[in-house]
Amino acid sequence: MPVLTYKYRLFPNSTQAVALTDMLGSFCDLYNACLQQRIEAYRRQGRTLSYIDQASELKAVRLIDERLASYSYSAEQQVVRRLDKAFRAFFGRVRTGKGGFPRFRAKSMFDSADFRVGDGLTIRKSRKFGIVGIPGEIKVRWHRDLPAGAAAAVLSRSCGKWHICFFVETPDAHGPDPVRAAGGIDVGLTSLIATSDGDAVPTPQWVRMASTKQRRLQRALGRCRRGSKGRLKAKMRLARHSARTANQRRDFAHKLSRTLVNLYSHIAFEDLNITGLASGMLAKSVLNAAWGQLISFTDYKAANAGGLVAKVDPRGTSQECDCCGMVTPKYRPGESPIRELNNRIQDCPGCGTVEDRDVHAAKVIKHRAFPWLKGPGAGPGASSQPVAA
Ligand SMILES: [Zn+2]
Known part of the structure; x- marks a missing residue:
């Protein structure tokens, strides 16, 4: 239970x-x-x-x-x-x-x-x-x-x-109902999430604030003499900041997961465990915690509402074309990696689809999880969906 x-x-x-x-x-x-x-x-x-x-x-x-x-x-x-x-x-x-x-x-x-x-x-x-x-x-x-x-x-x-x-x-959910609406969610650095329907949620201000302020407070703590009063105060400040960030993150994750569950009955995310935790960049580690919490909150809220959260293998979601399945290598010959970073548009040489990269990745994620929804006219009603395992 x-x-x-x-x-x-x-x-x-x-x-x-x-x-x-x-x-x-x-x-x-x-x-x-x-x-x-x-x-x-x-x-x-x-x-x-x-x-x-x-x-x-x-x-x-x-x-x-x-x-x-x-x-x-x-x-x-x-x-x-x-x-x-x-x-x-x-x-x-x-x-x-x-x-x-x-x-x-x-x-x-x-x-x-x-x-x-x-x-x-x-x-x-x-x-x-x-x-x-x-x-x-x-x-x-x-x-x-x-x-x-x-x-x-x-x-x-x-x-x-x-x-x-x-x-x-709480009593066990009775298992997912038939698909009412399905959506794929891509998590990223520029937008916190992008949906397969083209909506993007910008990365909240507190993510950047959290990491810069945390770094500053940690430095201040490091400068304090061990056992001093100032160190104790600096430690409290850092603890209060961490607690505040955790509150903001939880509040945000609850609200956003509620929105997603109201929007979609069946939701696909990337399996972040496969991606591996990002290390090094502090902002990314703050985001990682935010994504993880968002996914777990969405999971239980969806289950309570008779929906389902599926996690798919995230590898190559941003290189695959959702329309024709063609895989474009990360760097095309002669393209600098810097341009690649700024290249937010998916531009498929196979079928000519041009779309925002995150939104496109979200579509790939959606169809990896719910392949029977792919293709023209495959709406919620036109389902020949398999029985969910
Ligand atoms: Zn294509």
Whole structure:
């Protein structure tokens, strides 16, 4: 069953904020203590402790540790489980030879806690939250309705702001409906995306802003003396900037994916995993994250709406002609690579088609994913489409 996340901002008063910070601190101590215990059990007895071993001890520990006893038992179990996950991931990595041993965590970096809804965390009649061990009720901004059936929630702290995420299981989509409208999407550097119908979405301002400002803040951080106050401030500035960019990106991806899903039932993207992550150019790495998020948001929104997102092999999408299938090499003889970069027009020597290159690539992508839609008169109605696998 697909799981949807619903995130809300919390507004604890100053007493509650201190209490929440204390709680995360206690959970961090618990995490580190469990890690210590695992290390010692292995050193002294060659034993590898499991989640069950440590969780069954938790009850006894709570009897003597007042601080732990004042917080939610199930939330503390989740802390133990989190360490167990870290170990499982570590053992998994050992096999590939890239093992990093789970580390002790700093309180300043221990930013979240997992809860069972209705156990350690309850939604009160007042529509505020009650969290075991935190005084009073915590205000929350319900910017959208939370569907019934949320069993798990994560409380998190980021740049001094508190949020809560609920995880809601949604029934399986019934599989894609017949094609209502299909579209191909090409992602690029000049336009963020281009559709097979000729629409282009310009690259948002924040992409460039994000990378230039990030570079500046990173440089400033690099100049600060280690352990100095200025370094801490520079670090906060960089963290706030990253968080802000991530928010802008998510907001943008949600809105654009919604537009695409309203426009098309069947949507084809390039499979970015095949392209490989761009490295080096910072703006490109910002864009890469944006595309990845856009595709995954479109994917689940389309599935919920009875549509489908297909990913195709991206190789050569910009060299192939959609009309006659002719493949034009990247550089024609005698053409300089600089001209190639500025050459935004697909100009096919085979059939003479002239079109914007990105839009044309989007058409190629569309027809790679839905080949039965190709050819004259192949509209949504004229389908002899195969049954979707
Ligand atoms: Zn052609």
